Amino acid sequence: MSTYAQKKGFGSVIWDYLTTVDHKKIAILYLIAGGFFFLVGGIEAVFIRIQLAVPNNDFVSAGAFNEIITMHGTTMIFLAAMPLLFAFMNAVMPLQIGARDVAFPFVNALGFWLFFFGGVFLNLSWFLGGAPDAGWTSYASLAIHSKGHGIDFYVLGLQISGIGTLIGGINFLVTIINMRAPGMTYMRMPLFTWATFVSSALILFAFPPLTVGLTLMMFDRMFGSNFFITENGGNTIIWEHLFWIFGHPEVYILVLPAFGIFSDVFSTFSRKRLFGYSSMVFATVLIGFLGFMVWAHHMFTTGLGPVANAIFSVATMAIGVPTGIKIFNWLLTMWGGSVKFTTPMYWAFAFIPSFVIGGVTGVMLASAAADYQYHDSYFVVAHFHYVIVGGVVFAVFAATHFYWPKIFGTMLNEKLGKITFWLFFIGFHMTFFVQHFLGLWGMPRRVFTFLPGQGFEMSNLISSIGAAFMSAGVIVLLINVIVTSVKNEKVGNDPWGDGRTLEWSIPSPPPFYNFKQLPLVRGLDPYWLEKMEGKKGMTPAEPLGDIHMPNASFIPFVIAFGLFVAAFGALYNGEKSWAVPVIIIGLLITFGSMLVRSLKDDHGFHIHKEELMDDNDKGVKA
Amino acid sequence: MKRLANWRLISLLAMLALVLTGCSGEPFVSALKPAGEVADMQYDLMKLSTYIMVGVILVVTIIFVIVFFRFRRKDDKIPKQVEGSHKLEIIWTVIPILLLLILAVPTVAATFKLADIKEMDKKDSDALVINVRSHLYWWDFEYPKQKIVTSQDLVVPTNEKVYFNLKSLDVKHSFWIPAVGGKLDTNTDNVNKFWLVFDEDRANEAGNLFYGKCAELCGPSHALMDFKVKAISRAEFDKWVKDMQAVKEPKKAKTELAAQGQELFNESCIGCHAVTPSNQMPDTARIAPNLTNFGERSRVAGILDHNKEELMNWIKDPESYKPGNLMTGKYKDFTDQELEALAEYLMGLKVQE
Amino acid sequence: MHAEEKLTYETWPAEPEKSTLEAKNKFLGFWLFLGGETVLFASLFATYLALKDKVPSADHALAKDLFDLPLTFVATMLLLTSSLTSVYAMYHMKNFNSQKMMLWLGITVLLGLGFLGLEVYEFNHYVHEYHHKFTSSAFGSAFYTLVGFHGAHVTFGLGWILALMIRNYKRGLNLYNAPKFYVASLYWHFIDVVWVFIFTVVYLMGMVG
Known part of the structure; x- marks a missing residue:
C-alpha cells in the first residue's frame, strides 16, 4: 500500500485526485476549483464595470447584466471565497493541531465533490437557457416571477454545494475537538484553527435555514407549492428571513478564517506571539455568536417596525466591539516586534486600513434610521466589498503566498508577489472607495445602467479603471504560479524562517501521513518554543509505530454525481417527459452508493513501522 | 520602501480633498443634500457616525504608521514575546462601547420617530x-x-x-x-x-x-x-x-x-x-x-x-x-x-x- | 484496540460506541449533524407557523377542520414506543447480545412502519376528504413540507436500520459496527423528538385554534 514513493503517469494522477481522501490533496482540489471560479467571477465583475463605465452604455443588455451580477455574487461567495478558505483549512488546520488527517476523510472528499458538482451545475445555466437573474439574494417575488430556468439552476446548484459545505463544517469541528495532538489544548491552538472551529460551527447552524429556503423555492418553482405565492396565502418575507439568517453568519463564516490567517501572518513576520491571544479567541467566539443575532439589519427597509429595527440596530453595533479588539491586538502584535515585509505581510498590513474602512461603514450601516438611505445603494456595495475583498480576498492572497511552499514545496516569487499586491491594492481602493459616494449621491445598486446628468459619471469611470488594475494584479499572480511551478525549486520545512506553528515543523509538502510521530505540544506556538530552545524539530509524543490510514474511494464522486443528475431531472420537471425518471436515476445513484459505503467494510490500512524507518534513512521529503 | 508611505499620504490627502471639495452630489438626487426633515435626521446620523468613525480611523492610522517606521526588521534579534496587556485591552473594549452608545441613542430615537405614523390612522x-x-x-x-x-x-x-x-x-x-x-x-x-x-x-x-x-x-x-x-x-x-x-x-x-x-x-x-x-x-x-x-x-x-x-x-x-x-x-x-x-x-x- | 477484532462478552467495552477514535469521531460528528438538523426543523416549524391557515379563499379547510386527534395520538404512541424499543436494542448492544438487539430493532422497524402507514392514510384522507393538497394553498404546502420532511426522515431511518440489520445479521457485533448501530438509534430518537414537537405545534395547537 505504500504507493507514495512511486512515480505515476498522468492518468493515474487524475484517478488519484478523483479518489483521494487525503486532506492535503483535497485542499489542492479546493484551491484549483475555487481559483477557477474566482477567475470566472472576476471576469463577470469586469463585465459589470465595463457596462457601468459610462452612462447609457450598451455593452451588455439589461437582462444579461442581471444574470452577470447574480452570478458574480453567487460565484464569489459560494464557489470562490468559501472553497478557497476551505482549501487552506484543509491544507493547514490538521497540521496545526498535529493530526494525521481530518476526522472523516471520506466525508471530506464528499464535501468537495458536492461543492464542485453544485458549482458546475450552477454555471451550466449560462449554456442552458440563461443564468439566474434575481440577485445573489434571490428575493422570492422576483425569483418566482423570473422566466426560464436560471433561478432553478441557482436553487439546485446551491442546494448541492451547500450540503457539501455543511458536512465539511461538521468534519472540521470533529477534527478539532477529537484529533488534537498531545498537549495541544484549546488555548494553545493557532488562531487560524480557532477561526476554522468557530466558522465551522457557524456553517453547521447557518446552512440549514438556507437549505430550507432553497427547498421551499424549489417546491414553488418546480413542484407547484405556494410558499411565496401571495395570492394563495404565501409570504415572501419568509424567504428574506431564511436567507439572511443564513446570509449574515455567512459573512462571518468568510471573514473569521480571514482573521485567523492574518493573525498567524502577523505573529510570524513580527517574530512575536500574538498580542492578547485569549482576548483574540474570545473575540472570535463572540463575533460568531453575535453573527446570529443581527440578520434583520439586512431588512431594515422591509418594514419590520421600529422595535425590531432598533433592537437589530444596537445588536449590530455591538459586533463592532470584538472586531475593534482584534484590530488593536494585531497592531500591538507588530508593536515592539521585528516586522519583515514579505508578500503575505504586505497583504496583512494593507488589510488593516482597508478592513477598518469596511468596518466603520458597517457601523454606519448599523444605524437603522440612517440605513434607510444607505440600503440597496452603492454605499452598501462599497461597504461589503471593503469587508469581503479587503478582508477575505486579501486573506486568500496572503495565505496563497504564505502557504504555497507548505502545499507545493516551492516558494512563489516574492517580486511578482509584490507587483500583484500593488496592482490589486491600488485597483481595489480606486474601484470601491468612490462607490461610497455614488451611493450617497443617490445611485441604487444592481442598476444595469445610469442616466447622465445625475452626477454619477466621473466616479463610475474611476471605479471601472480600478477594476482594470485589479485584473492586472490577478494576471500577475497567475504568471507567478506558472513561473514558480516550472522552476519548482524545493524548499525545506520552514521556508519563511519564522514559522511558529506545527505545520512548519514538518517537510514541505508533508508526507501523506503528516507526522511520523505525533508531536508533543508544550505551549502556544509550539514549533517556535522548540526553536528558541535550540532544537531542530518537535519532541515526539509517542514511539515510532504503525500508522492507520484511510483507503482512497471513488464513492464520494459518485454520490455527488448522482445528485447532479437528479438536479437535471428536477429542473425540467413538468416540462420534459424524461424529468421524473432522471430524478429517480440520480437519487438511486446517490443512495445506492451511500448504501454501498454503509455496508461495505472499510478498515483502511496500516503503514508499518519499518516503512517509516526506511523513509528516515532516505531522508525522503514526501 | 519610503514610496509606500508617500503613496499612502498622497492617497489620504486625495480622499480628503474629494470629500472637502463639496462632492455632495446633485441637490435633486443626493442624500448628502438633504431637503426635508427625514433626510435631515438621517444626514445628522451620517455625520455623527462619520465623526466617530474618523476618530477611530485616526487612532488606528497613528499606531499603524508608527509600527511601520519603528518596528521594521533591522537585525536578527528576537523581540520580547509579550502576552498582552489587560489594561490596554480593557481600554479598547470600553472606549468603543462608549462610542457606540453615543451613536446608538440617537439612532434608536430617530428610528422610532421615523416610524411614527399615528396621524395617518386617526379618523378625520x-x-x-x-x-x-x-x-x-x-x-x-x-x-x-x-x-x-x-x-x-x-x-x-x-x-x-x-x-x-x-x-x-x-x-x-x-x-x-x-x-x-x-x-x-x-x-x-x-x-x-x-x-x-x-x-x-x-x-x-x-x-x-x-x-x-x-x-x-x-x-x-x-x-x-x-x-x-x-x-x-x-x-x-x-x-x-x-x-x-x-x-x-x-x-x-x-x-x-x-x-x-x-x-x-x-x-x-x-x-x-x-x-x-x-x-x-x-x-x-x-x-x-x-x-x-x-x-x-x-x-x-x-x-x-x-x-x-x-x-x-x-x-x-x-x-x-x-x-x-x-x-x-x-x-x-x-x-x-x-x-x-x-x-x-x-x-x-x-x-x- | 482494532475495530474488526473479535471480542467476547468479557472483553466487550462498556461504551462500545466510543471505544475507538473512529467511533468517537462518528459519535461526535453525528451529534453535531443532529444539531444542524434541529435548526433545519426549526426553520420548517417557523415557516409552518407563519403560513398556518393561510389559504386563498374561505372554502379551504383550516387546521381546526382537518385534524383528527385519536388518529395522530395512535401514531404518536407507535413512534414513542419505537423509541423505547430502540433503547432496549442499545441496551443489548452494550451487553454484547447481538440476537436480542436484532429482535428489538426488528420491533422498532415494525412500529416505525406502522407509523408511516398511518401517516400515508392521514395524508390521503386530507387530500380526498378536504381537498387539502400540497399545491392548493400556502397552508397546504407548509403542512405537507413539515410533516412530510419528518416522514422522509422516518423512511430513511427505517431503511438505514434495516440495512444495518441485514448486513450484520450473521456476523454479530464488533467495534466497527457497534457505533453504526448506536448512531442509527440516535437518529431514531431524534426523529421521535421532532415528532413530539410536530404533535404539539401542528396537531394540538391546530385543534385549539
Missing part, C-alpha cells in the same frame, strides 16, 4: 396620505381623500408631513427619494407606511423636481424605474388637486391631428391607460400609468426627455428603452403619421391650462 385627520403602488417599471400614486390618481410624477405640497402607504402589485420594489428621505420597500405581502417632509426652500434650490428611484432589484429595467416628485407650495398643490378633480371625462382633443390621435388612443391604448384621474377602480385594475395630466409631466416613461419625438420613439419601440416592460406588444404597430397624432394628443393632455 387632514394629513395628506398617498397610496403608492409599484409596478414593473412604473409608479401609481393615488390620493385617496382627494379621490384622484396620477402616476410617474408624484405631486406633493412642501413643508408638511406627507404620509405614504406603500405596496407592490407584482414583484418587490423599493420607494426612494434620496434627497428627501431614506427608502421603504413596497412588499407584495403587506402595506408599509412612512412619512416624508419636502422643505420648500431647498425644493426650490433643487428646481422643485426631486428624483425618485426604485431601490430593489425588480427585473431588467430596475435601473430605469425612476419617478419624479414635484414639490410645490400648499396653495399650488390645492389648485392642482382641484384641476385634477375637475376632469370627469376624457378631455377632447384640440387640434385635428390630436383628434386623430385620440381616436387611435381609444382604439389601442385606453384598455390599459386611463385618462381620467378617478380612483373608482381598485388599484389592481390600474394596470398601466394614468395619463390624465401626461402633457404636464417631466419625463416620458420616467426616463426620456419630455418631448414629442421621444414619446414617438417610446411608443414605437418601448422594449429598446425599458427592456422587459409590460407595454411591448400589447398594441398594433403604428405608422409614423399615427405616432405623431398620438404624441400630439398625449402631449395635449393637461389639467392646468
Whole structure:
C-alpha cells in the first residue's frame, strides 16, 4: 500500500485526485476549483464595470447584466471565497493541531465533490437557457416571477454545494475537538484553527435555514407549492428571513478564517506571539455568536417596525466591539516586534486600513434610521466589498503566498508577489472607495445602467479603471504560479524562517501521513518554543509505530454525481417527459452508493513501522 | 520602501480633498443634500457616525504608521514575546462601547420617530396620505381623500408631513427619494407606511423636481424605474388637486391631428391607460400609468426627455428603452403619421391650462 | 484496540460506541449533524407557523377542520414506543447480545412502519376528504413540507436500520459496527423528538385554534 514513493503517469494522477481522501490533496482540489471560479467571477465583475463605465452604455443588455451580477455574487461567495478558505483549512488546520488527517476523510472528499458538482451545475445555466437573474439574494417575488430556468439552476446548484459545505463544517469541528495532538489544548491552538472551529460551527447552524429556503423555492418553482405565492396565502418575507439568517453568519463564516490567517501572518513576520491571544479567541467566539443575532439589519427597509429595527440596530453595533479588539491586538502584535515585509505581510498590513474602512461603514450601516438611505445603494456595495475583498480576498492572497511552499514545496516569487499586491491594492481602493459616494449621491445598486446628468459619471469611470488594475494584479499572480511551478525549486520545512506553528515543523509538502510521530505540544506556538530552545524539530509524543490510514474511494464522486443528475431531472420537471425518471436515476445513484459505503467494510490500512524507518534513512521529503 | 508611505499620504490627502471639495452630489438626487426633515435626521446620523468613525480611523492610522517606521526588521534579534496587556485591552473594549452608545441613542430615537405614523390612522385627520403602488417599471400614486390618481410624477405640497402607504402589485420594489428621505420597500405581502417632509426652500434650490428611484432589484429595467416628485407650495398643490378633480371625462382633443390621435388612443391604448384621474377602480385594475395630466409631466416613461419625438420613439419601440416592460406588444404597430397624432394628443393632455 | 477484532462478552467495552477514535469521531460528528438538523426543523416549524391557515379563499379547510386527534395520538404512541424499543436494542448492544438487539430493532422497524402507514392514510384522507393538497394553498404546502420532511426522515431511518440489520445479521457485533448501530438509534430518537414537537405545534395547537 505504500504507493507514495512511486512515480505515476498522468492518468493515474487524475484517478488519484478523483479518489483521494487525503486532506492535503483535497485542499489542492479546493484551491484549483475555487481559483477557477474566482477567475470566472472576476471576469463577470469586469463585465459589470465595463457596462457601468459610462452612462447609457450598451455593452451588455439589461437582462444579461442581471444574470452577470447574480452570478458574480453567487460565484464569489459560494464557489470562490468559501472553497478557497476551505482549501487552506484543509491544507493547514490538521497540521496545526498535529493530526494525521481530518476526522472523516471520506466525508471530506464528499464535501468537495458536492461543492464542485453544485458549482458546475450552477454555471451550466449560462449554456442552458440563461443564468439566474434575481440577485445573489434571490428575493422570492422576483425569483418566482423570473422566466426560464436560471433561478432553478441557482436553487439546485446551491442546494448541492451547500450540503457539501455543511458536512465539511461538521468534519472540521470533529477534527478539532477529537484529533488534537498531545498537549495541544484549546488555548494553545493557532488562531487560524480557532477561526476554522468557530466558522465551522457557524456553517453547521447557518446552512440549514438556507437549505430550507432553497427547498421551499424549489417546491414553488418546480413542484407547484405556494410558499411565496401571495395570492394563495404565501409570504415572501419568509424567504428574506431564511436567507439572511443564513446570509449574515455567512459573512462571518468568510471573514473569521480571514482573521485567523492574518493573525498567524502577523505573529510570524513580527517574530512575536500574538498580542492578547485569549482576548483574540474570545473575540472570535463572540463575533460568531453575535453573527446570529443581527440578520434583520439586512431588512431594515422591509418594514419590520421600529422595535425590531432598533433592537437589530444596537445588536449590530455591538459586533463592532470584538472586531475593534482584534484590530488593536494585531497592531500591538507588530508593536515592539521585528516586522519583515514579505508578500503575505504586505497583504496583512494593507488589510488593516482597508478592513477598518469596511468596518466603520458597517457601523454606519448599523444605524437603522440612517440605513434607510444607505440600503440597496452603492454605499452598501462599497461597504461589503471593503469587508469581503479587503478582508477575505486579501486573506486568500496572503495565505496563497504564505502557504504555497507548505502545499507545493516551492516558494512563489516574492517580486511578482509584490507587483500583484500593488496592482490589486491600488485597483481595489480606486474601484470601491468612490462607490461610497455614488451611493450617497443617490445611485441604487444592481442598476444595469445610469442616466447622465445625475452626477454619477466621473466616479463610475474611476471605479471601472480600478477594476482594470485589479485584473492586472490577478494576471500577475497567475504568471507567478506558472513561473514558480516550472522552476519548482524545493524548499525545506520552514521556508519563511519564522514559522511558529506545527505545520512548519514538518517537510514541505508533508508526507501523506503528516507526522511520523505525533508531536508533543508544550505551549502556544509550539514549533517556535522548540526553536528558541535550540532544537531542530518537535519532541515526539509517542514511539515510532504503525500508522492507520484511510483507503482512497471513488464513492464520494459518485454520490455527488448522482445528485447532479437528479438536479437535471428536477429542473425540467413538468416540462420534459424524461424529468421524473432522471430524478429517480440520480437519487438511486446517490443512495445506492451511500448504501454501498454503509455496508461495505472499510478498515483502511496500516503503514508499518519499518516503512517509516526506511523513509528516515532516505531522508525522503514526501 | 519610503514610496509606500508617500503613496499612502498622497492617497489620504486625495480622499480628503474629494470629500472637502463639496462632492455632495446633485441637490435633486443626493442624500448628502438633504431637503426635508427625514433626510435631515438621517444626514445628522451620517455625520455623527462619520465623526466617530474618523476618530477611530485616526487612532488606528497613528499606531499603524508608527509600527511601520519603528518596528521594521533591522537585525536578527528576537523581540520580547509579550502576552498582552489587560489594561490596554480593557481600554479598547470600553472606549468603543462608549462610542457606540453615543451613536446608538440617537439612532434608536430617530428610528422610532421615523416610524411614527399615528396621524395617518386617526379618523378625520387632514394629513395628506398617498397610496403608492409599484409596478414593473412604473409608479401609481393615488390620493385617496382627494379621490384622484396620477402616476410617474408624484405631486406633493412642501413643508408638511406627507404620509405614504406603500405596496407592490407584482414583484418587490423599493420607494426612494434620496434627497428627501431614506427608502421603504413596497412588499407584495403587506402595506408599509412612512412619512416624508419636502422643505420648500431647498425644493426650490433643487428646481422643485426631486428624483425618485426604485431601490430593489425588480427585473431588467430596475435601473430605469425612476419617478419624479414635484414639490410645490400648499396653495399650488390645492389648485392642482382641484384641476385634477375637475376632469370627469376624457378631455377632447384640440387640434385635428390630436383628434386623430385620440381616436387611435381609444382604439389601442385606453384598455390599459386611463385618462381620467378617478380612483373608482381598485388599484389592481390600474394596470398601466394614468395619463390624465401626461402633457404636464417631466419625463416620458420616467426616463426620456419630455418631448414629442421621444414619446414617438417610446411608443414605437418601448422594449429598446425599458427592456422587459409590460407595454411591448400589447398594441398594433403604428405608422409614423399615427405616432405623431398620438404624441400630439398625449402631449395635449393637461389639467392646468 | 482494532475495530474488526473479535471480542467476547468479557472483553466487550462498556461504551462500545466510543471505544475507538473512529467511533468517537462518528459519535461526535453525528451529534453535531443532529444539531444542524434541529435548526433545519426549526426553520420548517417557523415557516409552518407563519403560513398556518393561510389559504386563498374561505372554502379551504383550516387546521381546526382537518385534524383528527385519536388518529395522530395512535401514531404518536407507535413512534414513542419505537423509541423505547430502540433503547432496549442499545441496551443489548452494550451487553454484547447481538440476537436480542436484532429482535428489538426488528420491533422498532415494525412500529416505525406502522407509523408511516398511518401517516400515508392521514395524508390521503386530507387530500380526498378536504381537498387539502400540497399545491392548493400556502397552508397546504407548509403542512405537507413539515410533516412530510419528518416522514422522509422516518423512511430513511427505517431503511438505514434495516440495512444495518441485514448486513450484520450473521456476523454479530464488533467495534466497527457497534457505533453504526448506536448512531442509527440516535437518529431514531431524534426523529421521535421532532415528532413530539410536530404533535404539539401542528396537531394540538391546530385543534385549539
